[in-house]
Amino acid sequence: xxxxxxxxxxxxxxxxAALLAANAFAQTPTEAExxxxxxxxxxxxxxxxxxxxxxxxQKAAAGAPASPAAPAAPATSAAPxxAAPxxAxxxxxxxxxxxxxxxxxxxxxxxxxxxxDVRRFVLGLQHRFDAKTKMVGEIEVEHAVxxxxxxxxxxxxxxxxxxxxxxxxxxxxxxxxxxxxxxxENHEPTAYxxxxxxxxxxxxxxxxxxxxxxxxxxxxxxxxxxxxxxxxGFDLTKWxxxxxxxLESPLGAIHQxxxxxxxxxxxxxxxxxWRGIPGLQLGGGLFAGGATHGQSAARGRVTLWxxxxxxxxxxxxxxxxxxxxxxxxxxxxxATLIGNPTLIPKSFDGAYLQAAYKLWTHExxxxxxxxxxxxxxxxxxxxxxxxGLTPSPAATERVLTVGANFQLTPGVVVxxxxxxxxxxxxxxxxxxxxGWSF
Amino acid sequence: xxxxxxAAVAAIAPASAFAVDYLSAxxxxxxxxxxADTFAPRELALDADQLRALEAQGVRGRSAxxxxxxxxxxxxxxxxxxxxxxxxxxxLITYAVGIGLDGAVRQVEILSYRESHGHEIRLxxxxxQFVGKTAQSPLRIGxxxxxxxxxxxxxxxxxxxxxxIVAVVALTRRNGALA
Numbered sequence: 001x002x003x004x005x006x007x008x009x010x011x012x013x014x015x016x017a018a019l020l021a022a023n024a025f026a027q028t029p030t031e032a033e034x035x036x037x038x039x040x041x042x043x044x045x046x047x048x049x050x051x052x053x054x055x056x057x058q059k060a061a062a063g064a065p066a067s068p069a070a071p072a073a074p075a076t077s078a079a080p081x082x083a084a085p086x087x088a089x090x091x092x093x094x095x096x097x098x099x100x101x102x103x104x105x106x107x108x109x110x111x112x113x114x115x116x117d118v119r120r121f122v123l124g125l126q127h128r129f130d131a132k133t134k135m136v137g138e139i140e141v142e143h144a145v146x147x148x149x150x151x152x153x154x155x156x157x158x159x160x161x162x163x164x165x166x167x168x169x170x171x172x173x174x175x176x177x178x179x180x181x182x183x184x185e186n187h188e189p190t191a192y193x194x195x196x197x198x199x200x201x202x203x204x205x206x207x208x209x210x211x212x213x214x215x216x217x218x219x220x221x222x223x224x225x226x227x228x229x230x231x232x233g234f235d236l237t238k239w240x241x242x243x244x245x246x247l248e249s250p251l252g253a254i255h256q257x258x259x260x261x262x263x264x265x266x267x268x269x270x271x272x273x274w275r276g277i278p279g280l281q282l283g284g285g286l287f288a289g290g291a292t293h294g295q296s297a298a299r300g301r302v303t304l305w306x307x308x309x310x311x312x313x314x315x316x317x318x319x320x321x322x323x324x325x326x327x328x329x330x331x332x333x334x335a336t337l338i339g340n341p342t343l344i345p346k347s348f349d350g351a352y353l354q355a356a357y358k359l360w361t362h363e364x365x366x367x368x369x370x371x372x373x374x375x376x377x378x379x380x381x382x383x384x385x386x387x388g389l390t391p392s393p394a395a396t397e398r399v400l401t402v403g404a405n406f407q408l409t410p411g412v413v414v415x416x417x418x419x420x421x422x423x424x425x426x427x428x429x430x431x432x433x434x435g436w437s438f
Numbered sequence: 439x440x441x442x443x444x445a446a447v448a449a450i451a452p453a454s455a456f457a458v459d460y461l462s463a464x465x466x467x468x469x470x471x472x473x474a475d476t477f478a479p480r481e482l483a484l485d486a487d488q489l490r491a492l493e494a495q496g497v498r499g500r501s502a503x504x505x506x507x508x509x510x511x512x513x514x515x516x517x518x519x520x521x522x523x524x525x526x527x528x529x530l531i532t533y534a535v536g537i538g539l540d541g542a543v544r545q546v547e548i549l550s551y552r553e554s555h556g557h558e559i560r561l562x563x564x565x566x567q568f569v570g571k572t573a574q575s576p577l578r579i580g581x582x583x584x585x586x587x588x589x590x591x592x593x594x595x596x597x598x599x600x601x602x603i604v605a606v607v608a609l610t611r612r613n614g615a616l617a
Contacts, residue, residue, distance in 0.1 A: 096528045126528050128552075136554065162554055170554070185555065186588050219557035275558040278567055279584030310587040315580055358580050363496070366580075410594060 098124035100437035102189040104196065108429040118144035119433075122157065132164040140208075155257060157208055172215040172229075175258045179227040179271035180285035181205045181306050181321055189435025193317075193356050193370040194401050195415045196431060200350035200376050204323045205306060206252035211269075212261065223276025225283075232256060233267030233289035236300045236333060241340030247378055247394065250348050251304065251325060254291065265290030267302075279312040291327075298332030300344075315358040317368070324349040331383035343391050346383045350376030356405070366407040370417075374399045398422035403431070412436045463507075463534060466547040467519040470536030471509035474516050478508045482610050495573070497605040498598070504606055506616060509536075517544060518607050518616070524599040526553045526592035533596055535568075535603045541611070543568045543604060548596075556589025559596060568600055573608035577601035 101121040107114040121141045128134040138157040146152035160174030177185045183192055183201040187208050192198070201207045213231025220226070234254045239246060246253040256262065267289020274282045288303040306323035326347045327333075334343045356370035379394035403417020415433040461469075467477050482504040484492075489499040507519040517538045523530045532549040546565040551557055558564060567583050576582045578601070579594050586593050610616035 098528055124528075128529075131552075172554075182587070191590065217554075221561065223558060223561050223563065225557070273588075275586055275588075276561065276563060278561075278564045278586065281587035312580070312585045312587065314584075410591070 094129075095125065095127045098126065098438055100124075100188040100190070100435070102195075102433055102435040105432040106195075106429050107431075108427060110426050124158075133161065135159075135161050157210060168220060169216060169218045172217060173213075175210050175212045176215060178209045178211055178231070178269060178285075178287060179273075180209065180269075180287060180304065181207070181323060182281075182308050182310055182319060183207050184209050188437035189415075189433065190407075190411060190413045190437040193354065193368070193405055193415075194372065194403055194417050194431070195433035196419075198352055198354070198372060198401075199374050199397070199399055200321060200323055200352050203249045203252070203376050203378050204325060204348055204350040205304065206249055206255050209251075209255060210257065211267070212258040212263075213266070215269075223274050225273045225275070226271070228268075228270040230266055230268055231289075232258060232261045232263050233265060233287075234291040234302045235262050235293065236291040236302070236327070236344065237262070237293065237295045239333075239337070239344055241337040241342050241344075244342055246342045246344070250327070250345055250378055251302065254302075262293040262295070264293040281308070281310040283308055292333075296333065298329050298335070300330065300333050301328040302326075303328075317354075317356040317358075317370075319354040320352070322349070322351040329383075331385060334383065334385060338385060338389055343382060343385075345379035345394075346381045348376075348378045348380050350374065364407065364409045367404060368407070369404040370402075372399075372401040374401070395423045397424065411438045461547055461549045463519075463521045463549060466521070466534035466549060467507055467509065467536070469547060470519055470534070470545040471516050473511050474509035475512065476508075476510040477519065478510060480506045480508055480616055482506060482606070482615055484606070484610075488609055488613070491609060492602070492605055495605055497602050499606075500602060504610075506607065506610075508616070515539065515617070520603045520607065521549070522599050522603060524595040526551070526556065526589075526595060529553050531559070531592060531596055533599065535600050537604065537607050541572045541604070541608050543571045543600065545569065546600060551592075553589075553592060556586060556592040558586045559589055559592050564593075571600075571604065573605050575604075577604065 099122055102119045104119045105116045122138055124138040126134060126136050137159045140155045140157045143152035146154045158175060158177060160172045160176040162170055162172045164170045179185055181201045183197060184205060184207045197207060211231035213229050215227060215229030218226045234251060235256050236254055239254055267287060269287040271285035272283055284307040286305045291302045292300045304325040306321060308321040310319045327344055330344045330346045337343050352372055352374040354372040356368045358366055358368045360367040375396055375398045377394055377396040381393050382391045384390050400420045401417050406414045408414060413435045417431050419429050421427040484502045489502060492499045509516040509519060517536060519534055519536050521534045523532045529552040531551055534547045534549055536544040538544045546568045548560045551560060564586060571577055577597060579585050579597050583597050
C-alpha cells in the first residue's frame with residue numbers, strides 16, 4: 001500500500017474548517033444550528049490538532065534511533081495511527097522466518113518396538129523482493145540426526161519463487177509442494193488430526209511430496225482455485241524389488257525430491273478446489289507423467305489422482321478423501337525383477353473418512369476429539385506375468401484411529417491417539433505427539 | 439444434495455468488481471457508506487482501564503491507539519470504518535471493517551492479501567458471515583464464523599481482528615470518545 005504524506009490531508013481539513021467557519025457567519029442561523037456548527041468546528045479543530053501532533057511525533061520518530069524494545073513481529077506492532085485518508089501500515093519485514101516441528105512417541109502392540117523420535121524439525125524462510133515477488137524456502141531435518149550412520153535426512157522441502165501476475169494469477173517456479181489431497185500442501189502438525197499423518201496421504205499420496213517445475217495458480221472470485229503446471233516426476237528405474245519400501249508407499253519409494261532428479265520425462269499436474277461456501281472445500285488433483293527417463297527398455301508412466309471434501313460446520317471438522325494411483329506397462333517393467341519380493345504394482349488406492357469435534361474451549365485452549373476410518377492398498381493389482389509368477393494383490397488394510405488434538409495455543413498442539421489395524425494387528429499402537437507451527 | 443446447484447451457480451457467476459487485491463482504504467470506506475460525504479478521522483487512545491475492559495471480554499487489545507473513520511453525511515454520523523492489518527500465516531493482511539450506528543458489522547473488505555494460499559478469505563461468502571455481528575457475538579472460527587480449509591491462520595487472525603475492532607468501537611462509543 002502506498003504511504004501518503006499526511007500534509008495535504010491536513011491542509012484540506014484546515015480549508016474545510018475555514019470554509020465551515022465562513023459559512024457559519026455568512027448566514028443567520030438559529031442558535032441550535034450555530035451550536036451544531038460550532039461543535040463540528042471544534043471536532044475538526046481537534047482533528048487538525050491530532051494530526052499536527054502526529055506529524056510532530058513522526059518527525060521526532062524519524063530522527064530517533066529505533067527502540068530496541070520495539071516489537072519485531074508486525075502482529076504485535078501498533079495499529080495504524082497515521083493521519084487520514086490512508087492509515088500507514090506497520091512496517092512489513094521483507095524476510096520472515098517460520099518453522100514447524102513434531103516429536104512423536106509410538107508404542108505398538110509389540111512394545112519392544114516402542115520409539116520416540118524428533119519426527120521432523122523444519123525451518124522456513126520467506127523473502128519478499130517486491131510487492132509481487134517472493135521466495136519461499138523450507139529446510140527440514142527428519143529423525144534428529146543425519147549422518148553416514150544415522151537414518152535421519154536433511155531435505156530442502158520447498159524452494160520456489162512466486163510472482164503475482166495480476167490479482168487472479170500467480171506463477172511459481174522452483175521446488176514446490178504438489179497440489180494433491182488435503183494434507184500435502186497443509187502438512188504442519190497443527191493442521192491435521194492425529195499424531196501421525198493419515199496413511200492414505202502418506203502411503204498413496206507420498207506427502208510431503210514436492211517436485212521441481214513451473215506452476216500457475218489462479219484464484220477466482222467464484223471460489224474456484226486452479227493450479228496447473230509441468231514438473232519433474234517419479235523415477236521407476238530406482239525401484240528396489242529387494243526392499244519392502246515399495247510396498248509401504250509405491251510412490252514414496254520412487255519420488256525424487258529434486259535431488260539430482262532424472263528429468264528427461266516431465267509430468268503434468270492440475271488441481272481444482274472450490275471453497276465458494278464458507279467452511280466447505282471440494283476438490284481434486286491429477287498428476288501424470290513418464291517415469292523411466294529413457295533408461296529402461298520398457299517405458300512406464302505414473303498417474304495419481306484424488307478427490308477430496310472437507311466441511312467445517314460450527315465445531316465440526318469433517319473430511320473425506322479418495323486417491324488412486326496406477327503405473328503403466330508394469331508387466332514389462334517387472335520382467336527383470338521376477339523372483340524378488342516387491343514387484344511394481346499396477347494400481348494402488350486408499351480412502352478415509354474423518355470427523356473431529358471441538359468439544360471444549362477455554363481462551364486459547366481447545367480440545368478436539370476425532371475419529372478416522374481408513375482403508376488403503378499399496379498393491380491393489382499387479383499386471384499379469386503368467387501363472388505362478390504374478391504376485392497376489394496385497395490385502396487391503398483398514399485402520400481405525402481414535403484420539404484427540406489439544407491446542408495449547410493456536411501454534412502448539414499436543415496429540416494422543418490409538419490406532420487399530422484390521423490386517424496387521426501387530427501394528428496396533430498408542431501414539432503421543434507434540435507439534436508446533438509458526 | 440443442495441450444495442451442488444449452489445456450486446454451479448457460483449461457478450458461472452461473474453467475478454465481483456471489488457473482490458481484488460489492493461482495494462484502497464478510501465474505496466472500501468465509500469463501498470461501505472456510499473451516502474457519506476465525509477470520512478472524518480478520529481484518533482482514539484485507550485487507557486489501561488479500557489484495555490482491561492477489552493481483556494475481560496476476551497479481546498486482546500493489542501494496541502492502545504486506533505484510527506476510526508467516521509462516515510458522515512451532512513454532519514450526521516452514518517457509521518464507522520476501521521482499517522487494520524493482521525498477519526495471516528507469514529504476511530500482512532490489510533482489511534477494513536464498516537460498523538453501523540447499531541454497533542453491528544455492516545461490511546468487511548479485504549484490501550490486500552499476499553499469502554500463497556487462502557485467497558478465499560476475499561470471497562463475498564466468507565466476508566458476509568460477519569455482517570450483523572456485534573460486540574455481543576462470539577466472532578470466533580468454529581463457532582459463528584466458518585473456517586476456510588487451508589487458510590485457517592488467515593481466517594482466525596482476521597476474525598480476531600474484527601472482534602477486536604467491533605469491541606473497541608463499542609467501548610469508545612459507550613464512553614463517549616467516539617461520538
